[in-house]
Amino acid sequence: MEQTFVMVKPDGVARGIIGEVITRLEGKGLKMVGARFERLPEKRVMEQYREHIEKPFFPSLHHYITSGPCLLMVWEGRSAVSVVRTLIGKTNPAEAAPGTIRGDLAMDIGRNVVHASDSPESARREISIHFSEDEICTYKRTDEPVLYE
Ligand code: IDP
Ligand code: MG
Numbered sequence: 080m081e082q083t084f085v086m087v088k089p090d091g092v093a094r095g096i097i098g099e100v101i102t103r104l105e106g107k108g109l110k111m112v113g114a115r116f117e118r119l120p121e122k123r124v125m126e127q128y129r130e131h132i133e134k135p136f137f138p139s140l141h142h143y144i145t146s147g148p149c150l151l152m153v154w155e156g157r158s159a160v161s162v163v164r165t166l167i168g169k170t171n172p173a174e175a176a177p178g179t180i181r182g183d184l185a186m187d188i189g190r191n192v193v194h195a196s197d198s199p200e201s202a203r204r205e206i207s208i209h210f211s212e213d214e215i216c217t218y219k220r221t222d223e224p225v226l227y228e
């Protein structure tokens with residue numbers, strides 16, 4: 080099984096749609112195996128978004144992502160990385176398909192509610208930035224035997 084890093088950003092927290100995000104991932108059949116609610120410390124913001132540090136939007140991204148608490152999570156399932164990327168939709172909510180989290184629940188690229196890892200390599204890197212191994216929990220969902228062939 081694959082794991083991916085998912086985060087409800089401060090706008091999603093402030094708008095009270097944490098539950099909606101979790102419900103969609105749980106309903107799909109993904110399993111939450113780690114979670115923490117916190118304001119991101121400076122060091123981990125820079126590690127998380129290192130590929131964007133030189134981009135023109137980075138100062139506003141930095142300001143926004145540290146403006147309030149985030150819900151950081153690790154989700155597990157078959158092809159979890161690509162499955163979650165499909166569920167969250169395109170980066171710009173104006174272009175994200177209906178039925179996706181960003182397509183249904185957001186308006187602005189700078190306020191797009193959720194983050195999710197874009198590849199298995201990013202997922203491993205991002206999970207290790209935010210979580211230690213002992214924070215990842217192992218358990219069975221009772222529907223696992225019927226979720227997968
Ligand atoms: P992703 O979140 O879909 O993986 P990335 O390109 O990795 O998108 O960008 C990371 C985050 O940076 C986006 O989710 C968004 O919050 C912000 N961002 C990306 N591009 C822009 C932009 O052009 N203007 C403002 N914010 C942006
Ligand atoms: Mg990204």
